[in-house]
Amino acid sequence: MIPYRKFICRVCGWIYDEALGDADGGLPPGTRFDDIPDDWACPLCGVTKADFEPYVLPAAAVTAGTTPDISVTARSVWDAVIVGGGTAGWAVAERLRALSPSARIALVTGCAGDLYAKPQLSVALSRNLDATSLCQGQGADTAAGMGITLMGGTFASGIDPHAHRLRTTRGTLRYGALVLAQGAQPVRVPSLPADLVWRVNSLSAWLRLRRSIGDTPRRIVLVGAGLVGCELAEDAATAGHTVTLIGRGPYPLDGLVPPAAGRRLGARLEHAGIHVMNDTFVHNVTKPERTVGVNVVTSGHPALCEADIVIAAIGLETNLHLAHTAGLDTDNGIVVEPATLRTSQTDIYALGDCISIHGQPCRYIGPIAAQADTIAHEILGLRHAGYAHQPPKVRLKSRVAPLELTGTPDPAAPWEVVTDTTERLVMQQRRGSATTARLEVS
Amino acid sequence: MSARNMTQAVQADTSLLQRVDEIARGPLAAIVTDIDLNGHYPLEILRTLGEAGALAPHLQRNGADFGLAIQAMATVSRQCGATGFLMWCHMVCGLYLEKAPNSALNMELLSTHALGHSFGGTALSNPMKALAGIERMALEATPAPGGYRVSGVLPWVSHIAPGQYCGAMARIDGQKGREILFLLRFDGQATLRPCPHFSGMEGTSTWSIRLDDYFLPAHDVIAVPAQPLVSVIKAPFILLQAGMAAGVVQGCIDSMLEVEPQLGHVNRFLEDRPDTMQAELDAFTQRALKLARTPAETDPSYLLDVLDVRAHGSELALRASQSALLHQGARGYLSTAAPQRRVREAQFVAIVTPAIKHLRLEMARLMTEELPA
Numbered sequence: 001m002i003p004y005r006k007f008i009c010r011v012c013g014w015i016y017d018e019a020l021g022d023a024d025g026g027l028p029p030g031t032r033f034d035d036i037p038d039d040w041a042c043p044l045c046g047v048t049k050a051d052f053e054p055y056v057l058p059a060a061a062v063t064a065g066t067t068p069d070i071s072v073t074a075r076s077v078w079d080a081v082i083v084g085g086g087t088a089g090w091a092v093a094e095r096l097r098a099l100s101p102s103a104r105i106a107l108v109t110g111c112a113g114d115l116y117a118k119p120q121l122s123v124a125l126s127r128n129l130d131a132t133s134l135c136q137g138q139g140a141d142t143a144a145g146m147g148i149t150l151m152g153g154t155f156a157s158g159i160d161p162h163a164h165r166l167r168t169t170r171g172t173l174r175y176g177a178l179v180l181a182q183g184a185q186p187v188r189v190p191s192l193p194a195d196l197v198w199r200v201n202s203l204s205a206w207l208r209l210r211r212s213i214g215d216t217p218r219r220i221v222l223v224g225a226g227l228v229g230c231e232l233a234e235d236a237a238t239a240g241h242t243v244t245l246i247g248r249g250p251y252p253l254d255g256l257v258p259p260a261a262g263r264r265l266g267a268r269l270e271h272a273g274i275h276v277m278n279d280t281f282v283h284n285v286t287k288p289e290r291t292v293g294v295n296v297v298t299s300g301h302p303a304l305c306e307a308d309i310v311i312a313a314i315g316l317e318t319n320l321h322l323a324h325t326a327g328l329d330t331d332n333g334i335v336v337e338p339a340t341l342r343t344s345q346t347d348i349y350a351l352g353d354c355i356s357i358h359g360q361p362c363r364y365i366g367p368i369a370a371q372a373d374t375i376a377h378e379i380l381g382l383r384h385a386g387y388a389h390q391p392p393k394v395r396l397k398s399r400v401a402p403l404e405l406t407g408t409p410d411p412a413a414p415w416e417v418v419t420d421t422t423e424r425l426v427m428q429q430r431r432g433s434a435t436t437a438r439l440e441v442s
Numbered sequence: 443m444s445a446r447n448m449t450q451a452v453q454a455d456t457s458l459l460q461r462v463d464e465i466a467r468g469p470l471a472a473i474v475t476d477i478d479l480n481g482h483y484p485l486e487i488l489r490t491l492g493e494a495g496a497l498a499p500h501l502q503r504n505g506a507d508f509g510l511a512i513q514a515m516a517t518v519s520r521q522c523g524a525t526g527f528l529m530w531c532h533m534v535c536g537l538y539l540e541k542a543p544n545s546a547l548n549m550e551l552l553s554t555h556a557l558g559h560s561f562g563g564t565a566l567s568n569p570m571k572a573l574a575g576i577e578r579m580a581l582e583a584t585p586a587p588g589g590y591r592v593s594g595v596l597p598w599v600s601h602i603a604p605g606q607y608c609g610a611m612a613r614i615d616g617q618k619g620r621e622i623l624f625l626l627r628f629d630g631q632a633t634l635r636p637c638p639h640f641s642g643m644e645g646t647s648t649w650s651i652r653l654d655d656y657f658l659p660a661h662d663v664i665a666v667p668a669q670p671l672v673s674v675i676k677a678p679f680i681l682l683q684a685g686m687a688a689g690v691v692q693g694c695i696d697s698m699l700e701v702e703p704q705l706g707h708v709n710r711f712l713e714d715r716p717d718t719m720q721a722e723l724d725a726f727t728q729r730a731l732k733l734a735r736t737p738a739e740t741d742p743s744y745l746l747d748v749l750d751v752r753a754h755g756s757e758l759a760l761r762a763s764q765s766a767l768l769h770q771g772a773r774g775y776l777s778t779a780a781p782q783r784r785v786r787e788a789q790f791v792a793i794v795t796p797a798i799k800h801l802r803l804e805m806a807r808l809m810t811e812e813l814p815a
Binding site for chain 2: 008013014044110153155157158160162163167169170172185194195196197198199201202205208209212319321325
């Protein structure tokens with residue numbers, strides 16, 4: 001049997017397949033084209049068989065290389081989309097604009113994108129700072145001045161890395177390059193419920209906390225005796241509040257500094273009127289009445305701390321949800337290539353609190369400017385020397401025990417005392433003859 | 443599961459999907475226009491699908507395979523979005539029945555339901571929106587001897603008809619937090635009124651329901667309070683819809699490829715080409731199937747993922763259907779042509795609860811930092 005053939009209508013492109021026929025037109029399956037009566041009409045456009053021609057399947061019409069790469073032009077709607085309106089996000093926007101007056105830049109942020117220096121939040125109570133003095137610029141004004149599009153109150157929900165699309169709660173953006181500057185969020189644990197315990201990781205959260213504290217002295221419990229916990233505790237005490245500082249370790253800044261330094265800090269905080277509770281774990285927090293009850297186990301014994309305000313400062317973690325929607329490599333942060341800050345996906349970069357370099361997050365303001373500069377150069381295809389990560393100097397903003405830590409402290413290595421007077425404690429770690437870390441408490 | 447059992451399970455999945463594909467490409471494809479425009483309610487197709495096992499892979503009794511349920515729905519939706527939607531309605535109703543405490547529901551009725559020997563949908567669009575604070579709860583229940591009395595009007599509920607049933611929710615005495623989930627039977631007590639003519643998907647048997655002191659017997663109560671069950675069902679409810687989206691998108695790609703030999707030389711100037719869309723669809727499907735492996739997950743980040751994948755599906759469907767129409771040109775614009783039907787199907791995917799805007803509202807809410815009052 002001769003194989004069935006196909007004929008195409010030159011007018012409308014409808015295909016007559018001999019195998020299928022045209023039941024509606026009275027042609028049973030298997031009707032040969034030659035046997036079709038002359039008065040038969042194309043079911044689509046009504047022309048007769050004279051307007052049909054044999055249909056030969058062309059060789060693949062689409063071949064790589066000849067196809068205009070429309071997806072590239074489509075995805076270039078935004079040269080750069082930045083997720084995060086904190087210091088890191090704005091730093092990238094600023095560097096991109098400085099290097100390219102014409103780049104189309106969008107900044108997506110769940111907050112209003114107002115500019116502020118986060119380190120100030122942990123000294124703001126005692127310095128009597130308010131919204132006006134903390135806010136260094138409205139997001140909308142800054143964006144307008146910079147010539148970028150700010151999408152405030154907008155959350156990024158998913159990334160399609162192949163299509164170069166970022167889904168947000170205000171629509172989907174096509175990007176040429178995507179920059180994740182989403183920051184880190186306070187660690188959440190069930191024993192410190194979010195509806196009873198404050199966490200201060202943004203200007204808006206601090207302002208709400210400030211409003212809740214009001215203008216009368218309060219009993220404030222700080223959970224977490226790390227850098228932020230110690231700073232917030234001292235800040236609140238200096239502002240006239242009754243403060244309890246709860247830490248899991250044997251002394252404040254446990255894990256960061258050696259016992260001699262931690263004990264000195266603890267003693268100074270106690271001297272400043274802060275009730276420092278070491279070796280203390282929070283069992284739960286309840287609010288049966290107006291007062292919040294913090295049930296703790298301190299040195300093995302249960303105890304109750306009553307408070308008006310409870311603040312947790314037990315650490316930060318990167319929310320990896322967005323990164324995972326893009327299939328990015330992550331560990332305790334978004335993994336980036338150290339010299340370029342590129343993630344595991346093409347055209348997606350990350351910086352600031354959300355990243356990890358060589359498996360380590362680095363959640364300080366210090367490195368952000370250099371990171372932003374590197375990413376801006378990368379996105380614009382400009383030469384750069386490569387980002388070289390330097391552990392930043394760590395300072396405890398304290399009046400009673402200013403502390404400074406430099407170098408790369410190794411938690412497992414011993415510290416040796418350089419100077420130990422009542423005014424000043426200096427310690428260091430060494431590898432061979434080189435000093436690898438130095439600590440000073442004055 | 444042993445390697446041998448695993449192999450058998452994979453074979454069973456493959457053969458189910460093959461059977462579904464035969465039904466979809468055969469009897470279903472032949473009546474798609476009739477369903478879409480003339481209001482043919484394809485219960486005969488659903489019965490065939492049910493007997494093949496395609497309406498129940500997600501039920502506990504069949505191993506709670508939500509991935510297979512999504513794939514079966516996608517296979518059907520590739521040919522007919524309306525029938526894919528009916529499958530979703532049916533599957534979700536199965537979830538409610540499965541959770542009912544009464545064995546008449548969770549055993550007997552669920553068995554006939556799973557096989558497509560009885561039919562029922564879901565009237566939870568309004569309650570889902572009501573619980574999200576988007577609109578008012580339409581039904582109100584009042585305790586009565588032996589059960590409740592329920593009154594109110596639900597504007598459009600699909601996959602229902604006289605003699606059928608659906609899962610529904612009412613607020614007891616109109617009080618927030620006091621909701622009841624129940625089986626609403628169309629046995630004469632409830633009034634069903636036809637809806638105005640829709641622009642497509644007419645064969646979904648969509649009615650307006652009016653209840654005037656409907657007596658709800660205690661044995662038809664599925665959950666009271668309803669919220670704990672709703673929070674368990676919410677993710678699978680939304681995730682299953684990925685099957686509709688994936689099927690419609692695949693159908694759109696089929697339409698693009700169909701004209702590729704003839705029109706490829708000019709269609710290459712379009713964006714959202716079939717290869718691009720296929721890559722995006724494959725990534726979407728993979729993600730949905732991965733989420734489908736843990737339907738009972740209650741972590742907020744899981745729900746966020748489900749909401750995002752659902753929004754992604756809607757966006758893909760809208761783009762793909764638009765592109766398929768542009769690929770086919772005037773041919774695709776004929777009233778019986780698949781591309782323009784799929785434009786309407788995609789629009790439906792994007793507006794059916796949870797609509798894109800509803801999803802975004804819920805995602806924004808989930809991502810907003812919670813602080814003490």
